[in-house]
Amino acid sequence: MSSNKDPREQEEQVAGEATPQSETPDGAAAAQAAPAEEEKSGKKDKKEKKDSKKQPDCDELLKAERDKYLRLLAEYDNYRKRSTRERENIYSDALTDTVTKFLPVYDNLVRALEQSTADEAYRKGVEMIMTQFNDILTKLGVTPIDALGQKFDPTLHNAVMHEEDAEKGENEIVQELQKGFKLGDKVIRFAMVKVAN
Numbered sequence: 001m002s003s004n005k006d007p008r009e010q011e012e013q014v015a016g017e018a019t020p021q022s023e024t025p026d027g028a029a030a031a032q033a034a035p036a037e038e039e040k041s042g043k044k045d046k047k048e049k050k051d052s053k054k055q056p057d058c059d060e061l062l063k064a065e066r067d068k069y070l071r072l073l074a075e076y077d078n079y080r081k082r083s084t085r086e087r088e089n090i091y092s093d094a095l096t097d098t099v100t101k102f103l104p105v106y107d108n109l110v111r112a113l114e115q116s117t118a119d120e121a122y123r124k125g126v127e128m129i130m131t132q133f134n135d136i137l138t139k140l141g142v143t144p145i146d147a148l149g150q151k152f153d154p155t156l157h158n159a160v161m162h163e164e165d166a167e168k169g170e171n172e173i174v175q176e177l178q179k180g181f182k183l184g185d186k187v188i189r190f191a192m193v194k195v196a197n
Helices: 007-018 025-114 118-138
Strands: 142-145 157-163 172-178 178-183 185-189 191-196
Touching: 007 178, 025 118, 025 178, 025 185, 118 142
Parallel strands: 157 191
Antiparallel strands: 142 178, 172 191, 178 185
16 A cells, blocks of 8 residues: 555545445345345245155156056956856856756657657657757757767766677777767766777
């Protein structure tokens, strides 16, 4: 500093340099604005952090609900398929039980036709009943199992007698004692047969 200046001016100059900006009116406003600005910025950051925390929670919740919905949908679809399958099985089982109970009547009609009788009207009546019985079985999907002359098959036939016969092939069915029946691919009664060799 130069010594020619008035000591008052020097003091003011030194005081002006020593006085911080916050003590001046313009400096005070700027100093107050800066913390307020930082506070607003901090609140925004906190709010954004809060929103970003909420957003993943919403996404996770949506994902969990969607997963729950898809599982419920798959479970319902499985239930529907299982119910349909059970209903079909119940129908098939009921039909099998009913037809099985009528098969002894079929056997008696076959025996009646095998008997010789002088009454032609009686025989014709039994033949008509037998034809009607066979038609009903066919409509229900019940088919007779062919046995006579076939090779013995344990999945279709029940061998109750055995015969040695050189003219017949090995395990050939030579006599059908009781007719067997199938409902679709399911055997509802095995054919009772006599097997050669």
